[in-house]
Amino acid sequence: MIFSRIRDLREDRDWNQTKVAEYLGVRQTTYSKYELGKLPLPVDVLLKLSDLYGVSVDYLLGRTDERTPYPKSRHQ
Numbered sequence: 001m002i003f004s005r006i007r008d009l010r011e012d013r014d015w016n017q018t019k020v021a022e023y024l025g026v027r028q029t030t031y032s033k034y035e036l037g038k039l040p041l042p043v044d045v046l047l048k049l050s051d052l053y054g055v056s057v058d059y060l061l062g063r064t065d066e067r068t069p070y071p072k073s074r075h076q
Contacts, residue, residue, distance in 0.1 A: 001061075001062030002037075002041065002060055002062055003034070003035055003036065003037040005059070005060055006034065006035055006041075006049055006060065009049075009053045009055070010035075017031050017032055020049075020052070023048070024045055024048055024049070046060060046061075054067075054069060055067045055068075056068065056069045056070055
């Protein structure tokens with residue numbers, strides 16, 4: 001589910017994989033493998049994608065259909 005969600009979020013914005021890969025600091029081929037489920041998403045990439053799309057990590061992981069991210073902690 002995570003793989004289709006990150007692809008759908010990207011496509012909803014009419015972004016290509018290269019644009020998202022540059023934001024993440026990875027190669028386009030690496031990002032493509034994330035979307036295809038051929039590489040696991042590292043936690044730091046998951047957090048960056050959550051911030052980029054303004055959704056919760058739980059939404060990306062398919063644990064909820066609620067997109068709204070949680071409020072930021074005051075201790076970050």
